[in-house]
Amino acid sequence: xxxxxxxxxxxxxxxxxxxxxxxLDGTLAPKSRLPSTRALAISLxxxxxxxxxxxxxxxxxxxxxxxxxxxxxxxxxxxxRNTWIWFSTRTWSSVTKLRIxxx
Numbered sequence: 001x002x003x004x005x006x007x008x009x010x011x012x013x014x015x016x017x018x019x020x021x022x023x024l025d026g027t028l029a030p031k032s033r034l035p036s037t038r039a040l041a042i043s044l045x046x047x048x049x050x051x052x053x054x055x056x057x058x059x060x061x062x063x064x065x066x067x068x069x070x071x072x073x074x075x076x077x078x079x080x081r082n083t084w085i086w087f088s089t090r091t092w093s094s095v096t097k098l099r100i101x102x103x
Contacts, residue, residue, distance in 0.1 A: 001028070001035070003044065011046055012053035019054065023063050023074055034064060034072040 001022065005014040022028045034040075037055060041048040055072060058064045066072040 005044075010050075012050040013057070015044070015046070015051065015054035016057040019058060020061070020063060023058075028074045030074055030076050032074050034074065036071065 003015065003018040003022075005011065005018055008014065019028070019034070028034075034055075035043070037048050037051040041051045044051070055064060055066065059066065063075050064072055065075060
C-alpha cells in the first residue's frame, strides 16, 4: 500500500485522506485488511495516536471497520469514482443510472 500525504493540515487528516482516496478509487478492495496501527505508524514514522485518529475518521465515514482479533478492514462496498452504477427502483422494469462524481 503506497500512501502519499499531501502536506495539508494535521498528519492524521492527511493519512485519512490518503487511505480514503485508495478506498474510493478501488485500489483497496472491499474486505481487504489494513495494516495494524503500530505497523503503519512505524512504516510512516508517525505516532500511533495519529494513525488511530486517522482510522477513527475513516470509521466515522463508514469506510473501514475494526474488530478485536480480526483487525481493520475496508468496508464492504467501495465504489470507484467516475463509475456508472445501474440499480433498480421498486420494480425490475424501472432502472436508473447514477454517476458517482469525481472529487
